[in-house]
Amino acid sequence: MIDAVERVTGRIRFSQDASLPGMLHAAAVRSVVPHGRIARVDTAAALEVPGVVAVVTGEDLRRLPGLRPVYGPQIEDQPVVALDRVRYVGDIVALVAAETPRAAQEAAALVTVEYEELPAVFDPLDALEPGAPLLHELEPERPHEGTALYFGIRPQFGTNCCNLFRIRRGDVARGFAEADLVLEETFRTPAIQHVAMEPHAALALWEDGRLTVWSGTQTPFNTRQILAGIFGLPVERVRVVVPPMGGSYGCKVFPRIEPQAALLAYVTGRPVKFVLRRDEEFVTLTRHATVVTIRLGLKRDGRITAREVRAYWNTGAYADCGPDVARKGGFGIVGPYRIPNVAVDSRCVYTNLPPAGAFRGYAVTQATWASESMMDLAADALGLDPLEFRLRNLLRDGETFATGETLHDVHFAECLERAAAAIGWEGPQRRELGDGRVRAKGLAVVMKGMTTPSRSEAKVGVDRSGQVTVYSSTVELGQGARTVLAQLAAEALGVPYQQVRVVDPDTDRTPFDNRTTSSRSTYMMGNAVRQAALALRERLLLAAAQRLEVEPADLELVDGNVRVAGAPASALTFGQLVEATGQEELVEHGEFRNQGGLDPDTGQGIASSHWHQGAGAVEVEVDTRTGKVTILHAHASVYAGQVVNWHTAELQNLGCIVFGVGSALFEELVYDQGQLVNPNLSDYLIPSFLDLPERMTHDLIERPGAEIHGLGETALPPIPAAVGNAVARAIGARVTELPLTPERVLRAIRARDGERG
Amino acid sequence: MEQTITVELNGERRALTVRTDATLLEVLRDGCGLASVRETCGIGICGACTVLVDGVPISSCLLLAPLADGCRITTVEGLSRGDELHPVQRAFIDQMAFQCSYCTPGMVLSAVALLAERPDPSPEEIAEYLAGNLCRCGSYPRILAAISDAARLMRQASR
Numbered sequence: 001m002i003d004a005v006e007r008v009t010g011r012i013r014f015s016q017d018a019s020l021p022g023m024l025h026a027a028a029v030r031s032v033v034p035h036g037r038i039a040r041v042d043t044a045a046a047l048e049v050p051g052v053v054a055v056v057t058g059e060d061l062r063r064l065p066g067l068r069p070v071y072g073p074q075i076e077d078q079p080v081v082a083l084d085r086v087r088y089v090g091d092i093v094a095l096v097a098a099e100t101p102r103a104a105q106e107a108a109a110l111v112t113v114e115y116e117e118l119p120a121v122f123d124p125l126d127a128l129e130p131g132a133p134l135l136h137e138l139e140p141e142r143p144h145e146g147t148a149l150y151f152g153i154r155p156q157f158g159t160n161c162c163n164l165f166r167i168r169r170g171d172v173a174r175g176f177a178e179a180d181l182v183l184e185e186t187f188r189t190p191a192i193q194h195v196a197m198e199p200h201a202a203l204a205l206w207e208d209g210r211l212t213v214w215s216g217t218q219t220p221f222n223t224r225q226i227l228a229g230i231f232g233l234p235v236e237r238v239r240v241v242v243p244p245m246g247g248s249y250g251c252k253v254f255p256r257i258e259p260q261a262a263l264l265a266y267v268t269g270r271p272v273k274f275v276l277r278r279d280e281e282f283v284t285l286t287r288h289a290t291v292v293t294i295r296l297g298l299k300r301d302g303r304i305t306a307r308e309v310r311a312y313w314n315t316g317a318y319a320d321c322g323p324d325v326a327r328k329g330g331f332g333i334v335g336p337y338r339i340p341n342v343a344v345d346s347r348c349v350y351t352n353l354p355p356a357g358a359f360r361g362y363a364v365t366q367a368t369w370a371s372e373s374m375m376d377l378a379a380d381a382l383g384l385d386p387l388e389f390r391l392r393n394l395l396r397d398g399e400t401f402a403t404g405e406t407l408h409d410v411h412f413a414e415c416l417e418r419a420a421a422a423i424g425w426e427g428p429q430r431r432e433l434g435d436g437r438v439r440a441k442g443l444a445v446v447m448k449g450m451t452t453p454s455r456s457e458a459k460v461g462v463d464r465s466g467q468v469t470v471y472s473s474t475v476e477l478g479q480g481a482r483t484v485l486a487q488l489a490a491e492a493l494g495v496p497y498q499q500v501r502v503v504d505p506d507t508d509r510t511p512f513d514n515r516t517t518s519s520r521s522t523y524m525m526g527n528a529v530r531q532a533a534l535a536l537r538e539r540l541l542l543a544a545a546q547r548l549e550v551e552p553a554d555l556e557l558v559d560g561n562v563r564v565a566g567a568p569a570s571a572l573t574f575g576q577l578v579e580a581t582g583q584e585e586l587v588e589h590g591e592f593r594n595q596g597g598l599d600p601d602t603g604q605g606i607a608s609s610h611w612h613q614g615a616g617a618v619e620v621e622v623d624t625r626t627g628k629v630t631i632l633h634a635h636a637s638v639y640a641g642q643v644v645n646w647h648t649a650e651l652q653n654l655g656c657i658v659f660g661v662g663s664a665l666f667e668e669l670v671y672d673q674g675q676l677v678n679p680n681l682s683d684y685l686i687p688s689f690l691d692l693p694e695r696m697t698h699d700l701i702e703r704p705g706a707e708i709h710g711l712g713e714t715a716l717p718p719i720p721a722a723v724g725n726a727v728a729r730a731i732g733a734r735v736t737e738l739p740l741t742p743e744r745v746l747r748a749i750r751a752r753d754g755e756r757g
Numbered sequence: 758m759e760q761t762i763t764v765e766l767n768g769e770r771r772a773l774t775v776r777t778d779a780t781l782l783e784v785l786r787d788g789c790g791l792a793s794v795r796e797t798c799g800i801g802i803c804g805a806c807t808v809l810v811d812g813v814p815i816s817s818c819l820l821l822a823p824l825a826d827g828c829r830i831t832t833v834e835g836l837s838r839g840d841e842l843h844p845v846q847r848a849f850i851d852q853m854a855f856q857c858s859y860c861t862p863g864m865v866l867s868a869v870a871l872l873a874e875r876p877d878p879s880p881e882e883i884a885e886y887l888a889g890n891l892c893r894c895g896s897y898p899r900i901l902a903a904i905s906d907a908a909r910l911m912r913q914a915s916r
């Protein structure tokens with residue numbers, strides 16, 4: 001990595017390290033009830049605390065002229081501070097700004113709030129029952145208090161469903177009629193948390209009616225737009241600067257604390273920094289808990305005739321990007337299989353729980369858990385080997401997916417075969433070791449889309465000192481974006497990549513990019529950077545050709561020089577060439593777009609301009625006396641197209657496997673009447689050195705000339721499903737709910753024995 | 758209430774005036790500007806706030822600053838001499854043993870302490886010793902490799 005020394009010496013500065021002279025510190029007062037009207041807020045005691053400068057309540061917010069008090073990336077349903085009602089335990093009721101973090105926290109604890117409690121609902125199915133308490137009163141023409149932002153999403157007005165995404169392909173009734181066998185099962189996943197080690201941190205400053213926010217966010221341009229919306233400003237009057245992040249995994253997608261920091265800065269006229277405590281992280285954003293029912297029609301020969309899916313995504317109190325999660329999960333749940341008749345109803349549902357949003361794997365981990373567990377159930381019911389059953393049905397190049405799009409560059413079968421081979425699938429798939437220990441293997445395939453349509457722009461420049469600079473709004477969250485983009489520019493310009501500077505995203509300086517999500521950056525931004533760098537190369541060649549009086553074709557770029565091929569003495573440095581133009585810096589621009597989109601009522605169209613493809617395979621050992629699952633070997637095979645940087649690519653795969661292990665075996669947010677029971681790292685476990693599989697291996701599959709495929713997420717979703725399939729094989733019973741805790745495994749064993757007895 | 762403590766911080770004698778209820782983490786990070794000392798859990802689980810106190814890795818989020826009076830404190834800022842990195846830091850770079858690197862200072866310091874105690878640790882011993890240092894990015898396999906490499910290099914150098 002080009003910033004490796006900064007990182008090992010601790011010199012790297014994250015957004016939590018940002019500071020300004022005269023800066024205040026923020027703290028939040030949070031709701032202790034899951035649903036209620038705010039009857040009274042008493043801030044008197046808080047205002048007495050030495051160092052406190054302001055306490056802002058919903059009442060105050062309402063009284064500020066020209067402000068739009070609610071925001072949201074897809075539905076404007078989230079107040080900056082609760083206006084009259086709280087919707088989950090953790091909802092922000094008031095904000096405090098003080099001279100020190102301690103004073104802010106102390107004051108926040110002294111704000112007293114009286115609530116009139118309202119009935120609350122926590123389960124997405126309960127929330128859709130007639131008469132369930134409604135969280136929001138969405139209306140067709142007046143989505144909550146803001147402007148319509150229904151980008152192709154379909155709220156079910158008058159219910160808690162904030163998006164219903166459908167796929168309709170073929171005729172499922174006919175498909176089931178043709179089937180020899182119809183299976184149905186329901187699968188569940190819990191809410192989990194990202195636990196980025198660096199918390200959310202933002203610093204806001206108002207200067208001459210202009211707002212600047214330094215924030216660790218994956219979405220600088222969306223954040224700019226949303227802040228401009230709240231404060232009624234043109235976007236040009238808002239600037240978002242993004243320092244590197246100490247991890248995100250989706251939790252820093254879309255504004256989360258920036259509106260609150262900006263509001264306090266607006267009210268106090270001083271810079272305000274807001275850093276969340278760990279317990280607040282746990283109630284700020286989660287991964288959607290899901291309930292998915294799949295019905296599958298099968299022929300005896302292993303063909304699939306129909307698939308019907310009902311999926312419920314528990315998005316908590318505010319939609320955030322839940323509607324899109326339900327959409328991506330809606331087609332993700334179909335799986336990369338040849339199925340002529342498909343019907344999917346995927347619903348994003350409000351409940352009185354913390355909001356859920358983007359999470360590494362973006363809906364596909366939950367989708368794969370359901371879909372790939374179902375594939376094993378089907379293989380077992382047909383008496384087929386799970387590998388063989390999948391291979392018979394996997395989509396091949398040129399075949400059509402459930403969305404109607406034709407797939408190209410398809411490698412599902414190859415990924416799966418390589419993963420299976422890596423763990424020795426051919427050998428025994430199940431072995432009893434005596435004393436209750438059983439070893440078994442499991443497989444899963446993954447198909448994941450990339451944000452479509454979307455757009456990335458980049459600039460590449462060289463100055464009079466010969467310094468090459470990449471201007472890009474792709475954020476650095478540990479994936480090595482700076483390094484990979486530097487490499488792509490360096491390659492085109494013939495300079496060592498270590499000498500390329502990559503400017504941190506800054507909406508004033510770096511050009512537009514949709515966002516750093518969905519493993520799109522190396523491909524989308526990579527192409528934009530490459531284009532800009534190639535244009536700059538052309539310009540340098542032309543300038544040198546003129547001065548050296550040769551044809552551009554006779555020139556080559558080597559180590560920051562343009563020289564005549566075969567006559568290295570005849571050369572000009574990049575710096576000399578820039579100087580000759582009379583400019584300070586020569587800059588070229590590149591842009592890359594992908595096109596597509598889906599009809600929300602039929603799910604037909606282009607879901608993704610290309611597909612992330614992979615497979616996972618694991619061998620586990622289950623202690624059937626205790627229910628404990630140990631992962632002996634986990635392997636991920638991922639289609640990369642072309643690998644730009646093997647180091648960072650490998651780290652993405654390994655990191656995904658480790659993430660998958662946590663999700664498979666122990667990560668789960670536990671709520672009691674909407675109150676989170678485990679909001680700390682001693683009760684909510686993430687994988688440590690001692691939780692790793694004994695062996696972790698992976699493949700990156702390349703094809704000459706192929707498109708670069710992002711790798712940030714692909715290896716994660718198949719891991720929990722492969723572990724589930726291995727455990728089911730080991731114990732001869734299926735656990736349908738993640739995580740695979742000893743309690744759940746034991747319960748499944750007992751249920752199996754109960755049935756037999 | 759405040760109190761003045763004397764410490765040797767990264768090789769320099771310092772008198773620090775601290776609140777009696779301040780943690781060492783707060784003092785180092787906010788008071789001394791040592792941004793490599795980072796908080797994730799605040800309850801002694803994650804190791805992001807690890808510093809060496811008299812050579813022993815401790816969670817600075819749990820230690821009250823007054824209790825560090827008279828101690829020798831090392832943060833990752835004090836490991837390298839100018840441009841010359843500690844062998845553990847070198848090995849972390851060579852093995853690319855990080856992604857976001859938020860956990861890296863704590864990992865490096867724990868590894869330095871481990872190698873001072875046990876110059877030739879097995880992978881199991883490394884994993885055991887660093888069980889209190891979490892890496893959410895999952896760079897663990899590379900961290901293990903880096904520490905093994907560093908151990909070898911340091912043994913060779915001390916021969």
Ligand code: FES
Nearest residue numbers: 799801803804818
């Ligand atoms: S912050 Fe100190 S151990 Fe986690």
Ligand code: FES
Nearest residue numbers: 856858860892894
């Ligand atoms: S490298 Fe990100 S937490 Fe360890």
